[in-house]
Amino acid sequence: MNVRRRLIPTAALASATVLGLTALTACSSSAADDKDGKLDVVASFYPMQYLAEQIGGDHVSVTNLTEPGQEPHDLDVSAKQRGQLEESDVALYLKGLQPAVDDAIDQSGIKTKVDAASLTSMEKHGTEVGGHADEHADEGHEDHGHEHSHEGSDPHIWLDPVRYAEVAEGVGKALEKADPDHASTYKKNTAKLVKKLDGLNKRFEDGLKNTKAAPPKVFITTHAAFGYLAERYGLTEEAISGLDPEGEPSNKRVKDLQKMAKEDGVTTVFYETLVSDETARTLAKDANLKTDVLDPIEGITKKSRGDDYIEVMDSNLQALRKALGAK
Numbered sequence: 001m002n003v004r005r006r007l008i009p010t011a012a013l014a015s016a017t018v019l020g021l022t023a024l025t026a027c028s029s030s031a032a033d034d035k036d037g038k039l040d041v042v043a044s045f046y047p048m049q050y051l052a053e054q055i056g057g058d059h060v061s062v063t064n065l066t067e068p069g070q071e072p073h074d075l076d077v078s079a080k081q082r083g084q085l086e087e088s089d090v091a092l093y094l095k096g097l098q099p100a101v102d103d104a105i106d107q108s109g110i111k112t113k114v115d116a117a118s119l120t121s122m123e124k125h126g127t128e129v130g131g132h133a134d135e136h137a138d139e140g141h142e143d144h145g146h147e148h149s150h151e152g153s154d155p156h157i158w159l160d161p162v163r164y165a166e167v168a169e170g171v172g173k174a175l176e177k178a179d180p181d182h183a184s185t186y187k188k189n190t191a192k193l194v195k196k197l198d199g200l201n202k203r204f205e206d207g208l209k210n211t212k213a214a215p216p217k218v219f220i221t222t223h224a225a226f227g228y229l230a231e232r233y234g235l236t237e238e239a240i241s242g243l244d245p246e247g248e249p250s251n252k253r254v255k256d257l258q259k260m261a262k263e264d265g266v267t268t269v270f271y272e273t274l275v276s277d278e279t280a281r282t283l284a285k286d287a288n289l290k291t292d293v294l295d296p297i298e299g300i301t302k303k304s305r306g307d308d309y310i311e312v313m314d315s316n317l318q319a320l321r322k323a324l325g326a327k
Contacts, residue, residue: 039179042085044093044101045072046299047158048116050309051171052092054193059182060175063088065101069301071274072097073245077104085110090178092116092171097155112178119170120163122153125227125243154243159296160228161204161313165197200313201232207317208233212325218264219323220257220289222271222280223247225296235320238266240283245275258287268323270294273303292319 038061043049045066052062065081066072077085077100085091090112091105105113157163172190176183211217216236219226224239238257241247249257260266269284269291271277277291284291295304297312305315320326 039090039175039182040088041090041092041175042088042110044091044098044105045075047164047297047309048092048094051116051168051193052090052175055168055172055175055186055189057185057189059179059185066098066299068299069274070299071245072298076100082108090114090174092174094155094157096153112174114171114174116157116167116171117153117155120157120166122155122157123227124152125154125224154224154227156225156243156296157228158309159226159313160232161197161201162232163228165194165201168193168197196310200310203314204229204233204317207321207326208235208324210327211321212327213265213323216264217324218260218266219294219320220261220266220269220280220283221294222275222277223296225272226294235324240269240279245272249279254283254286257283261287261289266323267325268292268319270319270323272296273301274298290323292323294319 039056039059041052041056041060041062043052043062043064046064046068049062049064052060056062063084065077065084066075075098082104085104085108088110091108091110092114093101093105094116095102096117157167168190172186175186179186208217215234217234218236218238219230220238220240222239223241223245224237224243225245226237229235230237238260240249240253240257261269267290269280269287269289271280271291271293273293273295281291283289293305294316295312297304297309297316300306300308300312304312306312
């Protein structure tokens, strides 16, 4: 993944007046009084926004740093957004996905910083998967004593419903601590979301169990966003480019994919909604394959096949079932 330019540290903005604040224990001075006493949460991109809204409900006001339709990996944090961070109570982000966001949050005076990557297990997936699932698979994914350094790790944990549920539980606890007055609501909403994600996991397990495609059940994607999902459900992701969606594949990589597609009976090349589909379509045409959308859900737009995370994941499941000839 390309490392974007580092931010120049900026002086913290003057904190907002504390007059009229409702009792939000453990929160920094903020603009909460402008939000009817709600907890101000800044989310780095859509999967973090979804968690904050589902768990926080009516008690939070959520701002997303990544605009709808913007590719999150490319985000540069503006001066205005740095100001929003300084005035917020909670920052919810995924370290390693957006270097500019990591820098801005590190430099901010925000009191509650929640790194989703620290709430579940992380793995290093190859920049090009090469037909092999990660050796570590998902053994020990329930272990919560994870290291907090994720240099080089694959950040796309939200595409595995089980890991995403673990992150949801951690976010719920962080909101309870930041706003104890509404802890019971956050606890209830977290349990409701985890149940929803458990249901999604079950649909994927059942839906991908029996397929015409024999192991290794290969699918081709634009960039390597689906490594965790592939491991969870016994599939093999082959990415045209690596973890960076802007990466360009080598000629050898394209030829290898064409050969592999023929040998493994691949039917479909998947592209995504927020980056160019040109390479995927060219590969599909040259190899006489179909194309379809497999959405990494880094943002929701009018092109998305669903209005929220669960709906788009269900659309992804249907696309995979079709491509793999699910019975």
